[in-house]
Amino acid sequence: MAKESNQAISRKPESAMKHILSFVLMIAFTAASFFLVMSDAVPSGWVIPLLLIFAVVQVFLQLFTFMHLDQKGSAYYTIFIIFGIFVAVISAVGILLM
Amino acid sequence: MATLIVLLVLVLFLAAIFTGGYNRQFLERMRNSRTWDWLTTVDHKKIGILYLMGGLLFFLIGGLEAIFMRLQLFAPGNDLFVGRTFNELLTMHGTTMIFLAAMPLIFAIMNAVVPLQIGARDVAFPFLNALGFWLFFFGGVLLNLSWIFGGAPDAGWTSYTGLALNQYSPGPGVDFYVLGLQIAGIGTLIGGLNFIVTIINMRAPGMTFLRLPLFTWTAFVTSGLVLFAFPAFTVALLLLMFDRLFGSNFFDHAMGGSTVIWEHLFWIFGHPEVYIVILPAFGIMSDVISTFSKKRLFGYNSMVFATVLIGFLGFMVWVHHMFTVGLGAISNSVFAVATMAIAVPTGIKVFNWLFTMWGGEIQFKTPMLWAVGFIPTFVIGGMTGVMLALPPADYQYQDSYFVVAHFHYVLVGGTVFGLFAGIYYWWPKMFGKMLNESLGKWHFWTFLIGFHLTFFPQHFLGLFGMPRRVFTYQTNVGLERLNEISTIGVAGMLIGTIFFLVNIIYTLRKGPKAEADAWGLGRTLEWSIPSPPPEYNFAQTPLVRGFDALWVEKEAGNKTMTPAEPLGSIHMPSPSYIPIMMSLGFFIAGFGFIVRGIPAAVFGLIIVFAALFLRSFDYDRGYHVEPEDPEKGGKE
Numbered sequence: 001m002a003k004e005s006n007q008a009i010s011r012k013p014e015s016a017m018k019h020i021l022s023f024v025l026m027i028a029f030t031a032a033s034f035f036l037v038m039s040d041a042v043p044s045g046w047v048i049p050l051l052l053i054f055a056v057v058q059v060f061l062q063l064f065t066f067m068h069l070d071q072k073g074s075a076y077y078t079i080f081i082i083f084g085i086f087v088a089v090i091s092a093v094g095i096l097l098m
Numbered sequence: 099m100a101t102l103i104v105l106l107v108l109v110l111f112l113a114a115i116f117t118g119g120y121n122r123q124f125l126e127r128m129r130n131s132r133t134w135d136w137l138t139t140v141d142h143k144k145i146g147i148l149y150l151m152g153g154l155l156f157f158l159i160g161g162l163e164a165i166f167m168r169l170q171l172f173a174p175g176n177d178l179f180v181g182r183t184f185n186e187l188l189t190m191h192g193t194t195m196i197f198l199a200a201m202p203l204i205f206a207i208m209n210a211v212v213p214l215q216i217g218a219r220d221v222a223f224p225f226l227n228a229l230g231f232w233l234f235f236f237g238g239v240l241l242n243l244s245w246i247f248g249g250a251p252d253a254g255w256t257s258y259t260g261l262a263l264n265q266y267s268p269g270p271g272v273d274f275y276v277l278g279l280q281i282a283g284i285g286t287l288i289g290g291l292n293f294i295v296t297i298i299n300m301r302a303p304g305m306t307f308l309r310l311p312l313f314t315w316t317a318f319v320t321s322g323l324v325l326f327a328f329p330a331f332t333v334a335l336l337l338l339m340f341d342r343l344f345g346s347n348f349f350d351h352a353m354g355g356s357t358v359i360w361e362h363l364f365w366i367f368g369h370p371e372v373y374i375v376i377l378p379a380f381g382i383m384s385d386v387i388s389t390f391s392k393k394r395l396f397g398y399n400s401m402v403f404a405t406v407l408i409g410f411l412g413f414m415v416w417v418h419h420m421f422t423v424g425l426g427a428i429s430n431s432v433f434a435v436a437t438m439a440i441a442v443p444t445g446i447k448v449f450n451w452l453f454t455m456w457g458g459e460i461q462f463k464t465p466m467l468w469a470v471g472f473i474p475t476f477v478i479g480g481m482t483g484v485m486l487a488l489p490p491a492d493y494q495y496q497d498s499y500f501v502v503a504h505f506h507y508v509l510v511g512g513t514v515f516g517l518f519a520g521i522y523y524w525w526p527k528m529f530g531k532m533l534n535e536s537l538g539k540w541h542f543w544t545f546l547i548g549f550h551l552t553f554f555p556q557h558f559l560g561l562f563g564m565p566r567r568v569f570t571y572q573t574n575v576g577l578e579r580l581n582e583i584s585t586i587g588v589a590g591m592l593i594g595t596i597f598f599l600v601n602i603i604y605t606l607r608k609g610p611k612a613e614a615d616a617w618g619l620g621r622t623l624e625w626s627i628p629s630p631p632p633e634y635n636f637a638q639t640p641l642v643r644g645f646d647a648l649w650v651e652k653e654a655g656n657k658t659m660t661p662a663e664p665l666g667s668i669h670m671p672s673p674s675y676i677p678i679m680m681s682l683g684f685f686i687a688g689f690g691f692i693v694r695g696i697p698a699a700v701f702g703l704i705i706v707f708a709a710l711f712l713r714s715f716d717y718d719r720g721y722h723v724e725p726e727d728p729e730k731g732g733k734e
Contacts, residue, residue: 080325090413
C-alpha cells in the first residue's frame with residue numbers, strides 16, 4: 001500500500017541546474033554572513049537584521065529546492081515540519097526568556 | 099605533512115611489490131575479497147553487524163575506563179588515577195558509553211531488525227546507511243585517539259564551557275571531543291533520517307501503522323527524536339569549536355558571552371538523547387516479553403500512545419538538568435511538573451509489561467531473563483528520577499553520587515539490559531547461530547548482581563554527601579565501606595561481560611544452526627524468513643493480515659506468510675566505497691583542525707568534496723538478483 005502511493009507521486013526528474021544554483025546560493029549566503037560579521041562593511045546595528053534576512057532566504061531555498069515543499073506530498077511532511085517548528089520555538093523561547 | 103606523503107607512497111610501493119604490480123587482476127582480487135565486501139557493503143544486515151561490533155568495542159573501552167575509576171575510589175586517599183587523569187577517565191567513560199556504545203548498539207539492532215519487521219528488502223537509503231556507520235566509526239576513533247595525542251577531554255561528558263574553554267582546559271583534549279562527536283553526530287543524524295523514511299515508505303502491503311511491532315514503533319519515535327534533538331548539539335559543538343579554534347567568544351563571560359547558552363543547547367539535545375537511548379530498549383522489552391509469554395502485547399494501542407507521548411514530552415523537560423543554575427522559581431516549577439508528567443506514560447508501559455506476562459506461558463530464556471531483570475531495576479531508576487525532579491530536593495541531591503546512581507539505574511538497568519535482551523533475542527537472526535543458553539544465564543546473573551552491588555550503595559554515598567566527579571574522599575567520614583562494596587560489584591559486571599564474549603566466540607565456532615523461527619515462538623515478520631536472511635530478505639514481499647503478522651498466520655494454520663507478489667527478479671543496490679572514503683576525509687579534516695594543521699584539514703575536506711562529487715554523478719543503478727524459490731526448498 002505504502003509502496004504504491006509512493007510510486008503514484010513520483011514525478012519526472014528535475015533539472016540539475018536548479019539544485020546546483022540553490023547549493024551555490026546557499027554557500028554564497030553563508031560566506032556573506034561570515035564576511036558581514038568579520039568586516040566592518042555595514043554598521044554594527046545592521047548586522048543582526050541582515051543575518052536574519054539571509055537566514056530566512058536560506059530556509060526557503062532549503063525547503064523548496066531540496067525538501068520539495070512546493071510539490072504535493074503526504075501529511076507526514078506537515079506533521080514533521082510542524083513538530084520541528086514546535087521544538088525550535090520552545091527551545092528559542094526557553095533560551096531567550098531564561 | 100611531508101612525512102605523511104612519504105609514508106603513503108611507501109605503502110603504495112609495498113602493495114605493488116607484494117601483489118605483483120598494478121594490474122587488473124589485483125583490482126579484481128581486491129574487489130572479490132571479503133574485507134572489501136564488508137568495507138563497501140550497503141546491506142542493512144551487514145551494517146547492523148558492523149554497528150554491533152563497533153558498539154561492543156567502544157563498550158569494552160568505556161567499561162575499562164569505569165573499572166579504572168572504581169579502582170581509584172576503592173580506598174580513601176588512593177593515588178592510582180588522580181587529578182587530570184581521573185577527569186579524563188570520567189569524561190571519556192560518559193562520552194564513550196552514550197555516543198559510541200549505547201547509540202551504535204541501538205542502531206545495530208534497528209538495522210538488523212526494523213526492515214525485517216516491516217517486510218522490507220532494505221532501508222530506504224542504503225548508501226546513507228553505510229555513510230552513517232562509517233561516520234560514527236571514524237568519529238569514535240578520532241575521539242579515542244585523544245589518549246595518545248596530547249590527552250583526552252577532561253571537562254565531563256556535558257563539557258560545560260566553564261570547564262571546556264581554552265583557558266580552563268588547555269591542550270587538544272576538548273577539541274577531540276568537539277570534532278569527534280561532530281563527525282559521529284552527522285552519522286547519527288543520517289541514520290535517524292533514514293529510519294524515518296524507511297518506516298514511513300517501505301512497509302509491506304497490509305502493514306499499517308497500528309500493526310507495526312512495538313520495536314519498530316520505538317525505532318520510529320527514536321529516529322524522530324534524533325532528527326530534532328541532534329541539530330541543537332551540532333550547533334552547540336560548532337559554537338564551541340569556534341570558541342576554541344578560532345577565538346570567538348560565544349561562551350566566554352568575560353567577553354560578553356554566556357556559559358548558560360551552552361547548558362541550554364546541550365540539554366535541549368541531551369534530554370531527548372536520554373529518550374533516544376531508552377525508547378528502543380522499551381521496544382525490545384515489549385517484543386521479548388510478548389514472545390516469551392506467548393501472549394499478544396497487553397494494551398498495544400496504549401503502548402504506542404505512551405511511546406509517542408514520551409517522545410513529545412522529552413523536548414519539554416531539559417531544564418530539570420539545570421535546576422541549580424538559578425533560572426528562577428517559575429521555570430523550575432514548570433519543568434518539574436513536565437518532568438513528573440513523563441512518569442505517567444512510563445508507568446503505563448511498566449504495567450502493560452506486567453499484564454502481558456500475567457497468565458502467559460512464560461519461558462525464561464536468556465532474553466526474557468534480561469527483560470524481567472529490567473523491570474524492577476528500571477523502576478528503581480525511574481523513582482529516583484521523580485525524586486530528582488523536585489527542585490527543592492534537587493538542590494540537595496545535585497552533583498552527588500545519588501545522581502550517579504540514578505542515571506546508571508536507568509542507563510544500565512534500562513538501556514544496557516534492554517540491549518542485551520535484544521542482542522540475545524535477535525542474535526540467531528543476525529548470525530544464524532544460537533547463543534549458548536547456560537553461558538547466557540551466567541552472564542545475566544553475574545551482571546545483574548554485580549550491577550546492583552555497584553550502584554545501589556551509590557544512592558547512600560550520595561545521601562552521605564559524596565560529590566560526583568571527585569577523585570578521592572577522606573577517611574572517617576563513613577564513605578569507605580560503601581565505596582569498597584561498589585568497587586567489588588564491578589567485578590560482577592566484568593565477569594558477566596567475559597561470559598558474554600566467550601559465548602559469542604564459542605557459539606560462532608560451534609553453536610547450533612538457528613531455524614528460521616529460532617525460538618519457536620516468533621510473532622513478527624523477521625521470524626518468517628531464514629536465519630540469517632538472504633541478501634534480499636524476502637523472496638516475495640509478505641502480505642500482512644494483522645498485528646503480530648506471523649502469529650496471525652500460525653493461528654490460521656499456515657506455515658509461511660502469504661506472498662503479496664509473484665516471484666521475480668529483485669533490484670539490489672550496488673556496494674560503494676564512497677561512504678568510507680567520505681568518512682575518512684572527515685576524519686583527516688577533523689584531525690587536521692585539532693592539531694592546527696590547516697593543510698591536513700584542507701586535504702581532508704578535498705577528499706570529502708571529491709566523494710560528494712563522485713556520488714552526485716554516480717549513475718550506478720544497482721543490479722538484479724533472482725531469488726531462490728522458497729517452495730522448492732532453496733538453500734538457506
